[in-house]
Amino acid sequence: KNINKKKLPPGEMGLPWIGETLAFYRAQRKNQLFEEFVQPRITKHGNIFKTRLMGSPTVVVNGAAANRFFLSNEFKLVVSSWPSASVQLMGMNSIMEKQGDQHRCLRGVVATSLSTAGLEDLVPKICNSVKLHFDRHWQGQDTINLFRSTKILTFSIVFECLMGIEVEPGMLEMFEGVLEGVFAPPIKLPGSRFWRAKKARLEIEKMLVNVVRKKRKEVEGRLEGEEGMLLSRLVAALVRGEISEEEVVDNVVLLVFAAHDTTSFAIAMVCKMLAHHPNCYSRLLQEHVEIKDSKRPGENLTLEDTKKMKYTWQVARESMRLFPPIFGSFRKAIVNIEYEGFTIPKGWKVLWTTYGTHYDTQYFPDPMSFEPSRFEENIPPYAFVPFGGGPRICAGYQLAKLNIIIFLHFMVTCYDWSLIYPNEPITMDPLPFPFHGMPIKMSPKLL
Numbered sequence: 001k002n003i004n005k006k007k008l009p010p011g012e013m014g015l016p017w018i019g020e021t022l023a024f025y026r027a028q029r030k031n032q033l034f035e036e037f038v039q040p041r042i043t044k045h046g047n048i049f050k051t052r053l054m055g056s057p058t059v060v061v062n063g064a065a066a067n068r069f070f071l072s073n074e075f076k077l078v079v080s081s082w083p084s085a086s087v088q089l090m091g092m093n094s095i096m097e098k099q100g101d102q103h104r105c106l107r108g109v110v111a112t113s114l115s116t117a118g119l120e121d122l123v124p125k126i127c128n129s130v131k132l133h134f135d136r137h138w139q140g141q142d143t144i145n146l147f148r149s150t151k152i153l154t155f156s157i158v159f160e161c162l163m164g165i166e167v168e169p170g171m172l173e174m175f176e177g178v179l180e181g182v183f184a185p186p187i188k189l190p191g192s193r194f195w196r197a198k199k200a201r202l203e204i205e206k207m208l209v210n211v212v213r214k215k216r217k218e219v220e221g222r223l224e225g226e227e228g229m230l231l232s233r234l235v236a237a238l239v240r241g242e243i244s245e246e247e248v249v250d251n252v253v254l255l256v257f258a259a260h261d262t263t264s265f266a267i268a269m270v271c272k273m274l275a276h277h278p279n280c281y282s283r284l285l286q287e288h289v290e291i292k293d294s295k296r297p298g299e300n301l302t303l304e305d306t307k308k309m310k311y312t313w314q315v316a317r318e319s320m321r322l323f324p325p326i327f328g329s330f331r332k333a334i335v336n337i338e339y340e341g342f343t344i345p346k347g348w349k350v351l352w353t354t355y356g357t358h359y360d361t362q363y364f365p366d367p368m369s370f371e372p373s374r375f376e377e378n379i380p381p382y383a384f385v386p387f388g389g390g391p392r393i394c395a396g397y398q399l400a401k402l403n404i405i406i407f408l409h410f411m412v413t414c415y416d417w418s419l420i421y422p423n424e425p426i427t428m429d430p431l432p433f434p435f436h437g438m439p440i441k442m443s444p445k446l447l
């Protein structure tokens with residue numbers, strides 16, 4: 001209560017409640033949130049400024065030092081803070097709402113599924129999913145909506161390869177029904193986005209509770225110590241009494257949400273960059289042809305093979321630097337925070353951004369040019385943060401990486417392709433997506 005006003009960061013709070021929300025939304029709709037909202041305020045006030053968004057006084061922080069400070073002090077100074085609609089739709093028990101020991105327990109379950117042994121099993125599974133996807137959706141077509149295609153694929157990879165739940169017809173649509181409401185105003189009027197999403201969530205709950213109970217019987221009948229995929233591990237924790245049935249359900253929903261638009265957008269942007277940079281494309285193609293030539297026909301890739309996709313991962317990281325799938329995310333101060341001579345009062349929100357460092361000339365000279373070779377050098381910690389950092393760093397980073405590079409392996413070695421709209425605009429709703437869904441022309445490759 002006794003905060004010295006002079007020590008608040010500079011910036012405009014605007015009108016009561018509404019603050020600068022409209023300007024924020026306007027910029028977001030054009031996918032110009034950084035250029036039109038953040039950058040001009042950095043120029044005027046510096047890297048740390050205050051504003052008011054959706055009723056909350058908020059401090060926007062930019063730069064590697066700020067990322068380090070706020071991301072690594074999760075649980076001590078700040079906690080993640082999602083809009084009410086997201087929390088209602090993902091559930092109160094998802095990992096993003098958990099702190100301390102409960103958070104550690106859930107992360108542990110995800111992490112063991114993505115440990116080295118887990119990844120070794122995942123690689124052939126992902127390969128099979130990609131091949132099956134091409135057989136079902138690409139074969140015999142000469143054009144395809146790439147963004148849609150990668151969403152269908154990512155969904156089946158998360159469900160079948162990571163969790164071990166078979167995808168049934170209609171499931172993807174049900175989940176997308178929920179995702180559409182995640183950032184909508186939480187208005188429960190019939191017909192509103194949020195209302196429709198709530199209905200979809202109830203349907204999913206019904207479906208997942210059955211899946212979880214079936215899995216529970218299986219897990220209980222198994223020998224102790226026998227491990228399985230992520231769902232089995234979550235259910236095993238349920239059987240041991242460490243987590244509840246609601247926690248299992250909420251975390252399955254959360255994992256789909258976390259993986260879905262992010263991975264698909266990352267793949268779409270890599271393809272856009274490859275289409276615009278033919279030299280990078282030939283170098284990437286060569287990497288994959290060499291790997292393919294080292295295998296017998298039909299032999300699956302191994303984790304070792306994916307480690308050889310070094311240039312591909314540079315291309316993917318450079319694409320995520322320029323087009324991060326996540327703009328940043330909100331935290332809430334749980335104490336009064338002193339930072340860089342300013343006070344951030346307890347209860348205020350903090351918005352850290354990926355863009356605030358990704359275009360910083362100190363770390364990325366000539367930041368607007370596409371140069372995958374930047375990633376040959378080590379990038380200083382917290383300067384490149386598409387996956388966040390600290391205790392809440394992306395739990396699915398390894399899966400995202402494998403999904404992206406294995407998809408590219410099969411796409412570039414099996415197909416010739418080109419963008420139908422090379423300069424297709426990117427919009428946001430509120431996550432970024434290519435306006436036309438990135439249609440491509442493609443034909444099977446005659447290698």
Ligand code: HEM
Pocket residue numbers: 080095096107110158162254255256258259262263266325326329330385386387388389391392393394395396397399400
């Ligand atoms: C290119 C793809 C992806 C990107 C760019 C991405 C980015 C991020 C970022 C920035 C965060 C941190 C959010 C914060 O600090 O508030 C995060 C958290 C998370 N991500 Fe990802 N993600 C991707 C794919 C995935 C996948 C495939 C999964 C899992 C299947 C996943 C699961 C998670 C989970 C569970 C968290 C929450 C971690 C926690 O709260 O402890 N993500 N992701």
